[in-house]
Amino acid sequence: MQLFYTPDLTDNSPVYYLNEEESKHCIRVLRLKKGDKVQLIDGKGGFYEAEIIDEHPKRVALNLLTQQQEFGKRNHYLHIAVAPTKNIERLEWFLEKATEIGIDEISLIICQRSERKESKAERLNKIITAAIKQSLKAYHPVLNEVTPFQKLIIKPFSGQKFIAHCEPGEKFDLKSKVKPDGRYMILIGPEGDFSPKEIEDALQNGFEPITLGNSRLRTETAALGACFEINYLNR
Known part of the structure; x- marks a missing residue:
């Protein structure tokens, strides 16, 4: 069954119309017809099954059949703040894989050693x-x-806060610090790592220093490793 993203769908709408882009994909690409069943997700936890009642290529009409709220809701909340990579494709790869594994919020942070200081949010959201x-x-x-970076670390966050870095000093494994079923924010730096001052400022704002292993990891690999480990520890 085919799946469509419908962020403006409400659970009290008996009939819903796909936007032009999704309608074109539904009719022109997937060749779906009146009477075919499809699935919908609203991005807020709603999962729906629907039937095509009008196969207009610019405004497909759907009759909602069933709905389920909090579909696949996880027992924790993960926010990863990561410096955009110089090669934007590596950041895109991280966003794709982290979404597949499970992540709730992503912040792109500009650090002292950042090589990229901008990104196209529209394209990145399409990948997500x-x-x-x-x-x-x-x-x-x-x-x-x-x-x-300095603006993000002072923002309130109700949960555990960690910073992964490669500088010498005491650091902990996530498994020794993570409290199950919690809320977590993890900072991942640029290719040249966080500066010593950034690390010190983060620690003074309640972030705990962590290690992601003995290997020297690329930014996107470190971010994905942290994402995987948090999900694994909450299984």
């Missing part, structure tokens, strides 16, 4: 949307605007 459809997730991760 494609990933939730591929992995059958009803929650769409939030992608925040690019934010300076």
Whole structure:
């Protein structure tokens, strides 16, 4: 059964119309017809099954048959703040895979050693949307605007806060610190790592220093490793 992303869908709408882009994909690409069944996700936890009642290629009409709220809701909340990679394709890869594994919020942070200081949010959100459809997730991760590191670390966050870095000093494994069923924010730096001052500032704002192993990891690999480990520890 085919899946469509419908962020403006409400659970009290008996009939719903796909937007032009999704309608074109439904009729012109997938060749679906009146009477065919489809699945819908609203990005807020709603999962629906519907039937095509009008196969208009610009405005497909659907009759909602069943609905389920909090579909696939996880027992924790994960926010990863990561410096955009110089090669934007590596960041895109991270967003795709992290969405498939399970993540709730992503912040792109500009650090002292950042080599990329901008990104195209529309394209990145499309990658996230494609990933939730591929992995059958009803929650769409939030992608925040690019934010300076110093501004992000002072924002309130109700949960555990960690910073992964490669500088010498005491660091902990996530498994020794993570409290199950919790809320977590993890900072991942640029290719040149966080500066010593950034690390110190993060620690003074309640972040705990962590290690992701003995290997030197690329930014996107470190971010995905943290994402996987948090999900694994909450199984």
